[in-house]
Amino acid sequence: MxxxxxxxxxxxxxxxxxSTVSKALRDSHExxxxxxxxxxxxxxxxxxKPNNIALSLKNQKxxxxxxxxxxxxxxxxxxxxSGIEKVANEKGYQVIICLSGESFDKEVVNMDMLANxxxxxxxxxxxKETLERQDFxxxxxxxxxxxxxxxxxxxxxxxxxxxxxxxxxxxxxxxTDFLLRKGKKNLGIISTVDYVNVGKLRTQGFKDAxxxxxxxxxxxxxxxxxxxxxxxxxxxxxxxxxNYDGVVAVNELFAVTASKALKKMGKSIPDxxxxxxxxxxxxxxxxxxxxxxxxQKGEDMGGLAAAKLIERLESKHxxxxxxxxxxxxxxxxxxxxxx
Amino acid sequence: MxxxxxxxxxxxxxxxxxSTVSKALRDSHExxxxxxxxxxxxxxxxxxKPNNIALSLKNQKxxxxxxxxxxxxxxxxxxxxSGIEKVANEKGYQVIICLSGESFDKEVVNMDMLANxxxxxxxxxxxKETLERQDFxxxxxxxxxxxxxxxxxxxxxxxxxxxxxxxxxxxxxxxTDFLLRKGKKNLGIISTVDYVNVGKLRTQGFKDAxxxxxxxxxxxxxxxxxxxxxxxxxxxxxxxxxNYDGVVAVNELFAVTASKALKKMGKSIPDxxxxxxxxxxxxxxxxxxxxxxxxQKGEDMGGLAAAKLIERLESKHxxxxxxxxxxxxxxxxxxxxxx
DNA sequence: TTGTAAGCGTTATCAG
DNA sequence: CTGATAACGCTTACAA
Numbered sequence: 001m002x003x004x005x006x007x008x009x010x011x012x013x014x015x016x017x018x019s020t021v022s023k024a025l026r027d028s029h030e031x032x033x034x035x036x037x038x039x040x041x042x043x044x045x046x047x048x049k050p051n052n053i054a055l056s057l058k059n060q061k062x063x064x065x066x067x068x069x070x071x072x073x074x075x076x077x078x079x080x081x082s083g084i085e086k087v088a089n090e091k092g093y094q095v096i097i098c099l100s101g102e103s104f105d106k107e108v109v110n111m112d113m114l115a116n117x118x119x120x121x122x123x124x125x126x127x128k129e130t131l132e133r134q135d136f137x138x139x140x141x142x143x144x145x146x147x148x149x150x151x152x153x154x155x156x157x158x159x160x161x162x163x164x165x166x167x168x169x170x171x172x173x174x175x176t177d178f179l180l181r182k183g184k185k186n187l188g189i190i191s192t193v194d195y196v197n198v199g200k201l202r203t204q205g206f207k208d209a210x211x212x213x214x215x216x217x218x219x220x221x222x223x224x225x226x227x228x229x230x231x232x233x234x235x236x237x238x239x240x241x242x243n244y245d246g247v248v249a250v251n252e253l254f255a256v257t258a259s260k261a262l263k264k265m266g267k268s269i270p271d272x273x274x275x276x277x278x279x280x281x282x283x284x285x286x287x288x289x290x291x292x293x294x295x296q297k298g299e300d301m302g303g304l305a306a307a308k309l310i311e312r313l314e315s316k317h318x319x320x321x322x323x324x325x326x327x328x329x330x331x332x333x334x335x336x337x338x339x
Numbered sequence: 340m341x342x343x344x345x346x347x348x349x350x351x352x353x354x355x356x357x358s359t360v361s362k363a364l365r366d367s368h369e370x371x372x373x374x375x376x377x378x379x380x381x382x383x384x385x386x387x388k389p390n391n392i393a394l395s396l397k398n399q400k401x402x403x404x405x406x407x408x409x410x411x412x413x414x415x416x417x418x419x420x421s422g423i424e425k426v427a428n429e430k431g432y433q434v435i436i437c438l439s440g441e442s443f444d445k446e447v448v449n450m451d452m453l454a455n456x457x458x459x460x461x462x463x464x465x466x467k468e469t470l471e472r473q474d475f476x477x478x479x480x481x482x483x484x485x486x487x488x489x490x491x492x493x494x495x496x497x498x499x500x501x502x503x504x505x506x507x508x509x510x511x512x513x514x515t516d517f518l519l520r521k522g523k524k525n526l527g528i529i530s531t532v533d534y535v536n537v538g539k540l541r542t543q544g545f546k547d548a549x550x551x552x553x554x555x556x557x558x559x560x561x562x563x564x565x566x567x568x569x570x571x572x573x574x575x576x577x578x579x580x581x582n583y584d585g586v587v588a589v590n591e592l593f594a595v596t597a598s599k600a601l602k603k604m605g606k607s608i609p610d611x612x613x614x615x616x617x618x619x620x621x622x623x624x625x626x627x628x629x630x631x632x633x634x635q636k637g638e639d640m641g642g643l644a645a646a647k648l649i650e651r652l653e654s655k656h657x658x659x660x661x662x663x664x665x666x667x668x669x670x671x672x673x674x675x676x677x678x
Numbered sequence: 679t680t681g682t683a684a685g686c687g688t689t690a691t692c693a694g
Numbered sequence: 695c696t697g698a699t700a701a702c703g704c705t706t707a708c709a710a
Contacts, residue, residue, distance in 0.1 A: 004456075004484055006687060017697045022689060032695060047480070051456040053401065054687035056392045057702045064435070064457075072424075073417045075621075081411050085438050089445075094452065096403070096435045099424050106428075113433065117343075117390040117703085118403075141386070145343055256625045263627070282414075286595045288602070288627035345703060356681045361705060371679055393703035396686045456687085682709070687702105694697075 005048045014042060056117075065309060066119035067097045068110055070127050070154075075252075075281035076298045077125070080152065083302025084123055091310050093120075104129040108138045115141075120313050121148040123305045126156065132195045148312045150305045153296075154197060162312070163325040164305045168198050171294050171330040172205025173212075175248055175276045178292075178332065180213055182339045184246030184274055188221045190235060190254040192228075199224070202250045202278065228253060236261045239273075246274045252283040255291050259337065275337040289336035301328050344387045353381060395456075404434050404648060405458035407449055409441045409466050409493075414591075414620035415637045416464070419491065422641025423462055430649050432459075443468040447477045454480075459652050460487040462644045465495065471534045487651045489644045492635075493536060501651065502664040503644045507537050510633050510669040511544025512551075514587055514615045517631075517671065519552055521678045523585030523613055527560045529574060529593040531567075538563070541589045541617065567592060575600045578612075585613045591622040594630050598676065614676040628675035640667050 003009075007025075011018045016035065024031045024039035025048070031039075042048075056062040065088050069077045085095050096119055098110035107127045114122070122142065130136070131154060139159050143149060152164040172189075179187055189206045192199030203222055210217045223238040225231045228251075235257050239247070249255035255277030259269060267273050269289050277284060280295035304326055346364075350357045355374065363370045363378035364387070370378075381387075395401040404427050408416045424434050435458055437449035446466045453461070461481065469475070470493060478498050482488060491503040511528075518526055528545045531538030542563075546556045562577040564570045567590075574596050578586070588594035594616030598608060606612050608628050616623060619634035643665055 002483055007689095008687075018687090019689080019698075020696055022687095023696090026689085030695060035695085049451065049455045051687050052452075053392060053395045053456040054702090055689085057396050057686090057704095058688050058690095060702070062392065072411070072420050073414065075412065075414070078412045078417050081436075082438065085411075085436070089437075089449075094435060094437065094449075094457070096433055097420070097424070098428075098433065099421065110428075110433075112388065113391075116388045117392040118433070144341055253625075260625075260627070283621055283625050286592075286599075286622050286626060288599065346705095347703070357704085358682075358706080359680060361703095362680090365705085369679065374679080390703050393686090394705090396688095396702090397704050397706095399686070680710085682707105684707085685705090689701090691700085692698090694695105 002046075004051070005043075005046050006051065010039065010042060010046075010048060014039060061120050061313075062118060063093050064119045065093050065095050065306065066111075066114040066122045066124075067095055068100055068107060068114075068122065068124040069097070070100050070102045070125065072097070072099055075283075076153075076279050076296060079281075079298030080125075080302035080305075083299035083304075084306040085302075086299075087303045087306035088310070091306075093306075093310060100127040100130075102128045104133055104135065111138050111142060115145065115147060119147075121150070121309045123150045123152065123302075123309055125152050126154045128196055131156070131197060148309060150309045150312075152301050152305050156197075160321075160323055162305075162308045162323050164301050164308070165325065165327055166296055166301075166330050167327050168201035169205040169208065171278070172202035172248065172250075173209040174205075174332070175278075175294050176206045176209035177213075179246035179248070179274055179276060179338065180209065180215075182246075182274060185215075186242070186244050187246040187248065188223065188238065188242045188244040189248040189250070190223045190225065190238070190258060191250045193224050193226050199250050202248075206248055225254065232257055232261070236264075240265065244273060247276075249275065249277040252277050252279045252281050252291065252293070255293075255337075256283050256287045259287060259289070259291070270337050270339045274339060277337075280331075280333050284333070284335065292335045292338040293333045295331040295333050297328050297331065304328065341385075343390070344382075344385050345390065349378065349381060349385075349387065353378060400459050400652070401457060402432050403458045404432050404645065405450075405453040405461045405463075406434055406436045407439055407446060407453075407461065407463040408436070409439050409464065411436070411438055414622075415492075415618050415635060418620075418637030419464075419641035419644075422638035422643075423645040424641075425638075426642045426645035427649070430645075432645075432649060439466040439469075441466045441468055443472055443474065450477050450481060454484065454486060458486075460489070460648045462489045462491065462641075462648055464491050465493045467535055470495070470536060487648060489648045489651075491640050491644050495536070499660075499662055501644075501647045501662050503640050503647070504664065504666060505635055505640075505669050506666045507540035508544040508547065510617070511541035511587065511589075512548040513544075513671070514617075514633050515545045515548035516552075518585035518587070518613055518615060518677065519548065519554075521585075521613060524554075525581070525583050526585040526587065527562065527577065527581045527583040528587040528589070529562045529564065529577070529597060530589045532563050532565050538589050541587075545587055564593065571596055571600070575603075579604065583612060586615070588614065588616040591616050591618045591620050591626075591630065591632070594632075594676075595622050595626045598626060598628070598630070609676050609678045613678060616676075619670075619672050623672070623674065631674045631677040632672045634670040634672050636667050636670065643667065 100107035284291035623630035
């Protein structure tokens with residue numbers, strides 16, 4: 001069990017000083033070619049690699065990015081991480097992931113832990129509970145220490161930092177309008193409770209689209225789901241009562257659940273009822289019928305977030321106070337659930 | 340932008356020495372109650388938190404676990420991470436995630452980076468390319484340095500370390516037998532290329548189940564898929580030629596693809612053809628028809644892997660050379676795709 | 679009861 | 695050309 005090699009050991013073994021070794025390995029011209037080669041050969045032979053922790057302490061930077069998201073088992077978040085990881089890796093950074101599990105406390109604890117030197121900056125999407133409480137002191141504290149944050153998807157206006165979002169209102173509006181253009185007249189939307197801002201914004205877009213075409217908007221055409229695990233019953237009831245010919249769903253899960261409910265009711269998709277969903281993930285691609293979706297480009301969002309954060313980390317603090325909100329274009333992926 | 344508080348600054352502000360501050364904050368009885376309280380109040384007021392990097396360097400342990408997996412967008416891996424994260428967090432550890440993207444080189448590079456002090460141990464599942472090449476020098480190097488590794492799912496026998504797996508042979512055998520018991524006679528299996536060991540093992544189990552019942556096994560009843568992205572054509576062809584009444588698929592994706600192909604061919608599921616898949620994820624739950632699956636308990640596997648790793652990290656090096664392979668029981672989840 | 683000093687592994691500055 | 699020293703932030707013998 002060969003212990004890890006350090007500068008100190010190399011120095012001892014080769015009867016030189018630590019600083020000589022350090023300089024030789026960094027190709028300093030102060031060192032004679034002979035000693036340099038001797039040291040470099042030795043280092044290569046025994047596979048010396050500098051200790052990252054020591055470097056972090058010395059340089060006051062870790063080359064690590066902290067990611068805090070609600071859940072990793074949601075495909076959208078997984079794609080975002082994938083995008084972050086890719087860009088981060090290219091630029092020599094690594095990612096530390098913490099899950100809040102939609103809990104405010106866990107979000108705070110994890111953030112505190114990471115903020116104490118483990119990382120250089122954060123990329124995060126807020127937990128539902130945090131959004132509900134509207135308590136953002138942990139974010140403020142971190143920003144106050146001079147540690148940058150990039151928020152994505154679930155963001156809040158009142159925090160000054162870089163943000164990567166999609167234009168939820170516009171996307172929902174165009175999704176809704178898409179159904180209207182296909183000749184659907186009586187639309188319903190399956191959304192989340194309002195404190196989840198993306199749900200609220202998408203509902204707003206739905207409403208806007210109707211009003212723009214002079215169709216009156218009824219509150220009863222909105223279903224706001226609290227508990228995604230047990231949404232089947234309420235979706236069935238909603239669809240039965242509304243007798244819609246077009247449905248907008250704010251995520252894939254609501255959409256497939258609606259699709260199943262409709263089939264059970266003997267409706268044919270897309271002829272009797274058309275469905276369009278947010279989040280272009282696995283379910284949409286493989287459900288029967290396949291679902292028309294608004295793609296959220298999770299990987300792009302992650303990549304942009306990472307690029308933005310790293311840019312800020314590596315700029316000489318000269319981009320102070322000029323925060324940017326990037327709006328990522330969504331894409332409409334047409335499949336079988338719409339005519 | 341309040342700079343981060345350190346022991347040094349507290350010491351200066353309060354006109355005491357650094358070690359006094361350190362001791363006071365750790366409730367040392369060496370320190371008088373007055374100074375202790377004074378220091379603790381000050382620390383609390385300005386929200387002092389010790390720097391993790393400094394602690395890591397001092398203690399020679401980071402309280403971080405490195406995870407290396409092929410992809411995060413695969414639901415199974417996401418559930419495993421979720422399980423790891425949960426257990427790790429409970430025990431005061433955090434997770435650093437690196438993705439190999441099924442590439443050998445990326446796996447090696449990432450592992451090297453993490454091994455240089457950033458983490459205390461690894462949890463990993465090998466990339467396809469690594470399995471194909473059978474080159475495990477990077478694993479050996481890490482183990483040689485005394486850094487523990489726990490492998491899961493895609494493991495190799497020749498590396499001595501703890502492993503968390505499912506009994507792929509037995510699971511495939513029981514899945515196959517399940518179809519036979521339901522009266523199916525002519526079975527096919529959709530698997531991966533053989534160097535992916537789980538594919539190979541599951542194919543083996545399929546074969547075993549047939550032989551055990553005295554049914555002869557034909558090589559032609561195995562489809563080995565190389566490229567999961569473009570498997571539709573080959574699956575269609577395979578199903579048409581074989582005219583099976585029961586299909587085992589080594590993952591969800593192959594299963595839904597098969598399901599769609601069969602429906603297109605006018606077959607009814609499960610009456611004409613029954614399907615059983617590995618990996619109980621989103622697709623199986625929401626496909627039409629829903630799929631009967633072998634649940635791999637990703638979250639459990641992750642939790643066990645984390646627990647095992649941490650146990651090894653925190654034991655006083657007295658469990659040397661006694662590596663364990665934990666076999667996690669799979670569960671059969673019956674849904675609509677089987678009678 | 680408090681302070682000094684060494685050490686974790688590096689790098690950078692300054693002497694020799 | 696080479697080496698000693700300080701520093702990053704912290705803990706912990708050991709002195710005072």
